[in-house]
Amino acid sequence: MNLPPLIQAFVLHFGEMGSRWGINRTVGQIYALLYVSPAPLNADQIVEALGVSRSNVSMGLRELQGWNLAIPKHVPDDRRDHFTTPGDVWEILRVLAEERKKREVDPTLSVLRELLMQAPASEEERHAQQRMADMHGLIEQLTNWYDDVKRLEAERLAQLLALGSRVARLVEATDKVVSLGRRKKKE
Amino acid sequence: MNLPPLIQAFVLHFGEMGSRWGINRTVGQIYALLYVSPAPLNADQIVEALGVSRSNVSMGLRELQGWNLAIPKHVPDDRRDHFTTPGDVWEILRVLAEERKKREVDPTLSVLRELLMQAPASEEERHAQQRMADMHGLIEQLTNWYDDVKRLEAERLAQLLALGSRVARLVEATDKVVSLGRRKKKE
């Protein structure tokens, strides 16, 4: 690997983290490299930069495309495919959330649904099913919230983030106003 | 493995998912088993239920304890350690979020901070640093929000979830009221 020290440190870190993340080292490194690169890179440039085999890069790029984290860009007068990452970090967040949900949450949700349909054959199973129902309920609440919130634009989402838990107070206050309103009507 | 079919299906699924989740099969299975079990289990019962080696269970339990996902419970008149999972699913969510943040986010945040301190040695590095700053900014916003929100109790958190993106509208409306208020003061 032959990269400026700052970039190399970043790339190596993403390689390391890759394993905690369910992607392999090379994929992590390729992503990091594309992310900080000022211009789209082709496979050979990546090979050169990271010092891994051509085929490894090919597979890595393919996986990143599967995650929508590497975007092929056509560079004029060059037959080779060049790749970038989505530019906006909010967009990246969105893509990551979407893909991780698809891989890590959705399968569990569907297994739970299936298991909850079955009739328990014993007290033990009845209890287990109750626990599964709890889990299912939580996941469903979370994914509904996510489906709802993901449609907000980055800017508005950022606003909400900035509010943090103060949003809770706001909701509380509004509750009061609303119930006050109701009270008035009733009177 | 010798378990009621419903429970077995659940346990096997968690084993499978384990790998997408950065934990290994056995750990996933142990967790699932404890989660649906009506009473705390000791290591031998887990060995029996899952058909894996005693030492494997020992290591698995230890890892789950590290995640705060297996809690040792003392059963009277029994020297052996018994284990459960946190009972409330919201509590589990909290624990998971906390641990994953610690393992997956915090290290990156600290590497980014460190790299952002260094002086770029070239235009290329300057650009890379800008990208890192973007990423750092996003992660910091997210973790600040998380630190803030995690203090809410389960119930209030559930309320917020239920609101979903409607919260955005609420914020918008409140903005208007506030700016209206300001306008009045200025006049």
Place this chain on the structure above:
DNA sequence: CTGGATTTTCAGAAATTACTGAAACTTCAG
């Protein structure tokens, strides 16, 4: 078509990670 440039596939090698059984260690009742 043909042939060179490029990418993908894939079988096996290399590396990593998970699992086991045996041995070491810990704990505590008697």
Place this chain on the structure above:
DNA sequence: CTGAAGTTTCAGTAATTTCTGAAAATCCAG
């Protein structure tokens, strides 16, 4: 203390995942 019950450690093996180089496939200019 002693030893039986229980737990952890660890070296070696098994299983899995990642990586490579060579070969096959694709793509397109001429």
